[in-house]
Every structure is written in structure tokens, then in C-alpha cells.
Amino acid sequence: MKSKGIGTVRPQYFTFAQPPHEMKLECGKYLGPITLAYETYGELNAEKSNAILVAHAFSGDAHAAGYHEGDKNPGWWDSLIGPGKALDTQKYFVLCVNAIGGCKGSTGPSSTNPKTGKPYALDFPILTVEDIVKTQKYLIDHLGIKKLLCVIGGSMGGMQVLQWVATYPESLRCAIPIATALKHSPQQIAFDEVGRQAVMADPAWNEGNYYGKNIPEKGLAVARMIGHITYMSDKSMEEKFSRRLKDKSPDFKFGADFEVEGYLRYRGDNFVKRFDANSYLYLTKAMDHFDLSGDRLFSKGGQSDLRFLVIAFKSDWLYPSYQSQEIVRKLKTHHADATYCEINSTYGHDAFLLEVDEETRLVKHFLQKTYSDFQKR
Amino acid sequence: MKSKGIGTVRPQYFTFAQPPHEMKLECGKYLGPITLAYETYGELNAEKSNAILVAHAFSGDAHAAGYHEGDKNPGWWDSLIGPGKALDTQKYFVLCVNAIGGCKGSTGPSSTNPKTGKPYALDFPILTVEDIVKTQKYLIDHLGIKKLLCVIGGSMGGMQVLQWVATYPESLRCAIPIATALKHSPQQIAFDEVGRQAVMADPAWNEGNYYGKNIPEKGLAVARMIGHITYMSDKSMEEKFSRRLKDKSPDFKFGADFEVEGYLRYRGDNFVKRFDANSYLYLTKAMDHFDLSGDRLFSKGGQSDLRFLVIAFKSDWLYPSYQSQEIVRKLKTHHADATYCEINSTYGHDAFLLEVDEETRLVKHFLQKTYSDFQKR
Numbered sequence: 001m002k003s004k005g006i007g008t009v010r011p012q013y014f015t016f017a018q019p020p021h022e023m024k025l026e027c028g029k030y031l032g033p034i035t036l037a038y039e040t041y042g043e044l045n046a047e048k049s050n051a052i053l054v055a056h057a058f059s060g061d062a063h064a065a066g067y068h069e070g071d072k073n074p075g076w077w078d079s080l081i082g083p084g085k086a087l088d089t090q091k092y093f094v095l096c097v098n099a100i101g102g103c104k105g106s107t108g109p110s111s112t113n114p115k116t117g118k119p120y121a122l123d124f125p126i127l128t129v130e131d132i133v134k135t136q137k138y139l140i141d142h143l144g145i146k147k148l149l150c151v152i153g154g155s156m157g158g159m160q161v162l163q164w165v166a167t168y169p170e171s172l173r174c175a176i177p178i179a180t181a182l183k184h185s186p187q188q189i190a191f192d193e194v195g196r197q198a199v200m201a202d203p204a205w206n207e208g209n210y211y212g213k214n215i216p217e218k219g220l221a222v223a224r225m226i227g228h229i230t231y232m233s234d235k236s237m238e239e240k241f242s243r244r245l246k247d248k249s250p251d252f253k254f255g256a257d258f259e260v261e262g263y264l265r266y267r268g269d270n271f272v273k274r275f276d277a278n279s280y281l282y283l284t285k286a287m288d289h290f291d292l293s294g295d296r297l298f299s300k301g302g303q304s305d306l307r308f309l310v311i312a313f314k315s316d317w318l319y320p321s322y323q324s325q326e327i328v329r330k331l332k333t334h335h336a337d338a339t340y341c342e343i344n345s346t347y348g349h350d351a352f353l354l355e356v357d358e359e360t361r362l363v364k365h366f367l368q369k370t371y372s373d374f375q376k377r
Numbered sequence: 378m379k380s381k382g383i384g385t386v387r388p389q390y391f392t393f394a395q396p397p398h399e400m401k402l403e404c405g406k407y408l409g410p411i412t413l414a415y416e417t418y419g420e421l422n423a424e425k426s427n428a429i430l431v432a433h434a435f436s437g438d439a440h441a442a443g444y445h446e447g448d449k450n451p452g453w454w455d456s457l458i459g460p461g462k463a464l465d466t467q468k469y470f471v472l473c474v475n476a477i478g479g480c481k482g483s484t485g486p487s488s489t490n491p492k493t494g495k496p497y498a499l500d501f502p503i504l505t506v507e508d509i510v511k512t513q514k515y516l517i518d519h520l521g522i523k524k525l526l527c528v529i530g531g532s533m534g535g536m537q538v539l540q541w542v543a544t545y546p547e548s549l550r551c552a553i554p555i556a557t558a559l560k561h562s563p564q565q566i567a568f569d570e571v572g573r574q575a576v577m578a579d580p581a582w583n584e585g586n587y588y589g590k591n592i593p594e595k596g597l598a599v600a601r602m603i604g605h606i607t608y609m610s611d612k613s614m615e616e617k618f619s620r621r622l623k624d625k626s627p628d629f630k631f632g633a634d635f636e637v638e639g640y641l642r643y644r645g646d647n648f649v650k651r652f653d654a655n656s657y658l659y660l661t662k663a664m665d666h667f668d669l670s671g672d673r674l675f676s677k678g679g680q681s682d683l684r685f686l687v688i689a690f691k692s693d694w695l696y697p698s699y700q701s702q703e704i705v706r707k708l709k710t711h712h713a714d715a716t717y718c719e720i721n722s723t724y725g726h727d728a729f730l731l732e733v734d735e736e737t738r739l740v741k742h743f744l745q746k747t748y749s750d751f752q753k754r
Contacts (some may be wrong), residue, residue, distance in 0.1 A: 126630055186614040186637040187606065193638045194602045196631055197645070198575055218578035225571045229564065234697070237563035247738035248589070253503055254573055254658050258665070260563040261570045268574070280633050288635070291620070317694070320404060320611070 004076065005082045006066035006089060023134065027343050029125040031113070034160055036104025036139055037062045038097040041081055042089030044047030044143070050371065051145045052087055053136060054096040055160035057352075058283055059227075059275060061104035064096035065089075079356040086360040091371070092149065099156075100135050101127040101283050103276035110211060110276045111145045119228055122208035127282050129156075132164040140171070143256065147171055149371060152363070154178035154352030155319065156283070159290050162327070166292050169300050174307040174370045176363060179352040181323035182237030182330065183291040188318065192228055192284040195223035199277050208278050208360050220277045221268030227261050233315035295327075298334050300366035308338040309366045311359065339366070382461050383443035383466060388414050388482055392673035393515050396491065400511065404599040406502040410491065413516055414439045414585040415474040415483025418458055418467030421520070428522045429464055429750065430513060432530030432537035434729075435660055436604075436652060439483035441473035442466075456733040463737040468748070469526065476505040476533075477512050488670050499585035504659050506533075506667045510540040516549070524548055526748060529740070531555035531566030531729030532696065533660070533684050539704070543669055546677050551684040553740060553746045558700035559707065560668040565695065568607055569661040571598035576654050587657050597654045605644050609695065610692035610725030611615060615681050640665045670703075679739055685715040686743045688736065689727035716743070 004304025017023040017033045022032030039062045044051060049135035053075065054064050067074050075096075080086040087094050098106040101124070109124040116123070140148065151164045151172050158180025165175050181188070204210055232240075241260040256262040308331050312324035321342050331338035343358045345351040352359070392412045394400040399409030416439045421428060431441050431454065442458035445640050452473075457463040475483040478501070486501040494502070509645050517525065528541045528549050535557025542552050556644050561569070579596025581587055601603045609617075618637040633639040673676035685708050708715035722728040729736070 052702070122630055132599050156404070183620065185611055186618040186620065186635070187609075187611045190602075190606045190637050190641055193633070193635075193641055194599060194606065197602060197642070198578075198599045200631065201575075201599050202578065203580060210553075214649065222571060222575045222578050223597065225574060229567045232564075234562055236565045237567065241563040243560065243563065243566070253499055254577065254662065256570070257662075257721065258566050258570075260567050264567055264570055265574070285631065297672075 003176070005078065007039050009041065009063070009075070010068070010280070011039055011062055013037055013105070015141050015374040016142070023138070025125050025131045026128040027126045031100075031107070033127055034100060034135055034138075035111075036097050036100070036135055037106070038095060038139060039063055039065075039075070041065050041094040042095040044091050044145070048145045049147065049210060050091060050149050051093045051095060051140075051143075051169035052127070052150045052367070053140070053148050053158035053164075054081070054094060054293070055136075056096060056099065057153070057155035057157050057244055058287065059271070060157070062096045062106075063104075065094070076173070076353065078362070080359060082117075086363040087152070087367070088364070089277035091140045097136050097139060099132045099283065101162075101279060101286060103279040106135075108276065109208070109278035109282055120210065121278060124278070124282065127286045127287050129159045129163045129165060130303065131363075132286065133160050133167060135167055137171070138213065138307060148175060149172060150367060151373075152178070155180055155349065156287055162292050162297060163290075165306065165317045166297050166299055169306060172306065172368070173374055174309070176309045176311065176366070177323070177324075177327060178311040178359075179313055179319045179349055180327075180328055180346060181319055182293045182297065184288050185198075185323070191226060191318070192288050195226050196281050197228070198222040198285060199280055200267040205277060209278070216277045217272040220280060221265075221274050223280060224271040225264045225268040227344045230263055230318040230347045233317065233346055235315060235346045236348050236350070241243055249290070261311055297330055304334060307370055308336055309362060310338060310340045311336070311352070311362065312340075312342045313345045313347065313349070313355065314342060315346045316351060318349040318350045324344065381460055382455065383418050385446055386416055386418065386452070388416055388439060390414055390482065391516050391519055393519070398731075400515070402502050402508045403505040404503045406475075408484070408654070410500060411477060411512055411543070412488075413474050413477070413483070414704065415472060415516060416440055416452070418442050418471040419469050421470040421522070424518075425522045426524065426526060426751070428466060428470045428517075428520075429529060429744070430517070430524050430525050430541075431458070431464070432475065432513075432528060432534035433473060434530070434532040434534050435664065436648070437484075438479070439473045439475040440481075442471070446497060451591045453613040453730065457740070458524070458596045458738060463740040464529070464744070465741070468667075469744070470595050474513050474516060475621065476509045476660065478509065478656060478663060479693065480656040483512075485616070485653065486585070486659055489575035496588040498588065498655060501655070501659060504663045506536045506540045506663050507544060508545060509663065510537050513537070514545055514548070524550060527551045527744060528752075529551060529553035529555070532557055532726065533664055537662065539669050540667075540747055543674050546683060549683065550751055551686070551743070552705060553686045553688065553743070554701075555688040555736075556690055556696045556701070556726055557704075558696055559670045559674065559704055561665050562700075566665045568603060568667050568695070573658050573661060575599040575603070576657055577693055583640045584656060587654070593654045593692035594649040597649050597657060598642075600657060601652075602641045602645040606643055606725045607628060607695040610694065610723055612692060612723045613725050616723070620712060620714070625687055644737070683713060684743075684747055685713055686739060687715060688715045689717075689719045690722045690724065690726070690732065691719060692723050693728060695726040
């Protein structure tokens, strides 16, 4: 029997850190008020013990599942969230929050700076993954949830999962970091940096002051194109495009001759319509500075009953599996209860969005076991 | 005894295809006059049987070895070319020609269009690797060389080697394609395309008409930065930079915090001073359209006594070793005399410029054997 989906959902908003009670950021500066856009699926039980926080990736948003009124496509992880799915909304209360620094409803560089009445632009303070997670804790507290059943996410979402472990280990029962790393390698930093350079090379970027004017769409499109190459694998590109030529060879000498070129241009152009260039800069910097290597993952000590499911994908060369194995080694060294699974996918980094069956099998069972074990106590 | 180098060298020039005898290009258009910048090292013997053609990579030039008057650094493959070296100039006559379409002395988009008296810019016809090799054949004929002892080159140079085999199999005795492919994969095309998009996104590019004005330096720098990431390996970046921060954290929020960022910016900025943006477009397109798969490598038939040494590098993910293995499979299927060697390097694609000892061992012996075997006949 095919389970029904979640149906129509609406974003919700939570505003806090009202002046003079701004939130202190890791950089030492203060930010406030802060608005978080978030969505919830399923019902919070009476004990508030069934909440799962889904952390989105770099360009994601709070719309993880269900449909917005009038939309044709569901949220970005609808395949894993819903009745009977991996994150079963008949059992769990699932929550997804847009990261601050982004541009999908939560406070970010395109938001109005209360001190000037204009968009923050580059006056927005430098953010870290720790800051992003701190705002999520505010929301969890606001909802009266003492302990999350789970924090789960891929890529930048996986970094948030690890940051929860580092900062609020007492506030979660299990953690599922997917296709992520304790820290970016120089190669990952390099790809991010080239994307930032592409944005900043666009004269329309104008030192970040483009709101209400022409946006740096060409630079941002190039940045996104670079990203898309790194999200796919050599093999998945081969399977999707091979060397097929586009239908009509354009008159222009440097038009898109190959399908892969047309695809990248399309994805680049599309991204520009839905993403803020300054958010691109802030969020990639947050990822590049993220570093929970050394003793930092366990800086708050004792996680004796915290459980981990670490997932990586064989063809992911942006977050290669050796980085997930490093996480697992770190966990094992601290005698944590950790399971590692490397999924044999050809999709590259995108696999965390696409390998639904494998992820469902792993995540569903892991959550059920954790939930029932803790219910028994 | 440490062998002396080549010493001071000077570029030479050969101009041909004077109107009305322009050279026909693969696209059907005619180009002329064509000037080739080239350099030679060592002496051509009386039988003209000791000539080795070195084909350079995408951003290379004819200055492969020795020193230009007043220069501190030698040519780009000086470690392999010279007395006693892999391409031993005491025995062989070594020749390197700047590819047309480039910007290092040979005719390219920055050259003067005789029809207008202005730089060609985008009026320069679309080029192929076959066209580039055809100009080299003109020069070889001009020098009276009937048969090259060898054509050798890495990356785009390797494509030229393969193109020689396809177009002029009777004009060479052995071929050494290094870190190259029979055709670009969609991923390779994608990286090239993003570089082109970065160049064309720069308003200074101005549809290619920037000569004598501001050059599209920001776009070209971004393109080069992408290139540099693909030339190195994850591991070689880790060894070179790790996550070391730069000495001074700049005031600017999106300055180069990590050494790898500073390095990429430096390499990008430097490239802009020595490379023409339109050449970037023309040469990357030539590589993307290159395709000697299927039966095309042996379209001219019988290479019974042509010898091959195919070299790849383990950590090269831009031209992965499976592409070199495809070349070898193709050669073996045609019963060609082919040796394959995969060098265990961590340098990534750059290895073909850096793995001097391994390459020397392989190439020196292979050349000596080929040379002496053919001398005996």
C-alpha cells in the first residue's frame, strides 16, 4: 500500500533575540532580532520525546516535505519524510529550520538591518555553523523540547548534526550525519573559494550592495555551475549526458554544444532566481571555517548513551567517504555507539538526496530502535 | 656527473599558408597566413631521423627547455629535455611548437586578421586538435623531416600525440601520450565550460572585443582557479596547504583566510598577465570536441611498426587513469605495440610536469630502444 504524503504545509516563523537581548555570535558580535523560518510535520507527543530535527544542506531551506499551496514539487527531502517513510510522521514530529545567513525566510544578509533600515549586506556578521545551531536550540527550547530524538542531515546539514553533538550533547538521543566531514579539506575550501571569487568578480555584486539593483547573476550562476559539477560523479555525468550534442548547434561559437553544458547553464541560471549571492558567501565561509577535528567534537564530554549512524556514498568525491570514516574513528575512539554505512551509489554527493531506498532502510530501523529503547527506560 | 643544461635558447618563427594558399581547417574555413612560434634543442642528424616533437598542454608554449635571455626560470619541461635527460639533446633533435589558437607567438585570436587589420577576436575560426597538428606537419615538412622519431606530450599535448597517430601515422615511429584521453568525459567538458562561462560573464570580455582595452581579468582569473583545483589532487592540496591560515586575517570579510585561497588567487592573477582570454575559449573548445574514440584513432589504417608508451598517474582525477587504459585497450585491439605505465603519484594531473624521475626512466629507455631498433634497419 503506497502511503499518502504529508499534503499541504505552511512555513512558520519564530522571532527572538529582540534588542537588547541579541544573540551573541561566535565572532563576538551580536545579532538580533533573529527570525527563523521553519516547518513541522507530524505531531509532537505529550512527552515531547519524538522530535527529529532535519538540518538542510547549503542551498536548501526549511521546506523539507509536503507541498506549499499551489506548488507542483514537494519539499527537498519529501522522499524520506512522511507517513510510513524513513522519518515516519505517524510516529515522529519532524522539524526543519532555515539556516540563518541564508535567504529562505530566516535572518540573513538580505534581511533588514534594524540599525540602518536597509539590508545588512556585508554588515551582516561572519557566521559559523555553531551560530546556526545555536538559533535552532532557541527554537527547540521555545517549543519546550528538552531532548531531540534525532538530528539528521547531509552535507552542510551533516555539519550541523556534528555541531549539535559538540555543543548540546545532552539535548539529543541520536545523530545521523550524512555525506559530511569534521572539517573541509583544502580542496573543498578551494571549490568554495572559486565560487566566492566568481560572485565577487561580478561588477553587479558591488561589494555586496546590490539589493534593489541588478543582482550579480552571472557570477552567481558560474559559482553554482562549479557546485553542480562537484555534486555529481564522473559516472553519473556520463550516464546522464555522455557526449551527446544539443539539438541545435547555435550560431554563437561558444554556445552550449554539449548537453552537459546546457544543463549546467540551466541550473546556474535557475539558482540565481532563488538564492542570494551574499548568502552564498556567508554560508560557504561558515562551512570552510567549520572544524570539529581534534578534541572539539567531544569538547562537552560524556555522550555515553548518544547513538550515531554515519552514512557516506562511494562515488561522492566532494565529501569522500574517508571523511566519514574519520568521523567514525573519532566516535569509536571516544567509545561512542556508532554504526557506519557506505552506500554503493554512483550519484556522487547528490546521493544523499537520491538514494532513498538505501537511506530509508538504514534510517528507519535506526530511529525505531533508538526510539523504542529510550521509551522503555 | 650532473649534466649541463641547454643554456640560452631563442624562439624561432615559421610563416606559411600565405593568401591565396590559406590552410583549410576542419570546420571548412581557411586560415592564413599562419605563423608558428617554435623552439629546437639539439641537432638534427644527417638522416633527419632523430627528431622528437614535444606537444605542449593547454596553457603551455613553445618554450619547453633552456633559458630565454635574462630569464630566471627555464622552459616548462626543462627537467626532461637536455643533455643526458629523458629527451637527450646529445642524441635527439627536440622541437616544440606553440599551438595555433594560443597566444604565445603562434597565430591565434589575438593576432591581426589580415582582412581587417584588427585582432581576429571571435572572427578567428573554430579550431580542432586536428588543425593544430596539421600546422605542425607543415613545419615538419618545411624542416625536411620525413618521419619523426617520436611525438610526446601530456594533457592537451597527449591529444596532439594521438591526433598525429590518427592523421599522419606514416610520419612517426613512436608516440608517448601522457595523462590524456581519447575524448573528454562530460565532467571534463563541464569544467571547461564553467571556465568559459567565467570568462564570458566578465563584462570586460565584451563578446571577445577587449584588445587594446580592459581585459576580462577577473573572469579569466576565476577560470584559471577552477583549472588549478583540477590539476592538483585532494592529497597534494592537503600536503601543500592543509588548513593553515594565512599570516594576517584581512579586514575584508571574504578575504583569503586559508593559504589555499591565497595560492589560488595568486595563480589566477598571474595567469591573466600571460594568457589571452579568447585563446582560453578556443583551446578549451578544441579539447572538448576532440574525439578519437570508435575507429577514429586508426582511421588511416596500418600502424604495424608504430610503438606506444602510454603513461597515466594514479591521483590524476581530471584525466583519470581509466582514460589512458581505454587508449591502451584501443591500441591492443589493433595489435599495436603498446606499453602502459601508471605512475603512483600524489600530484594529480600536474604529475606529468612533476614526476621527473619516473618519467625519465620510462621515456629514456623507450626512446633509446626505438631509436636503435630503427637505426639497425
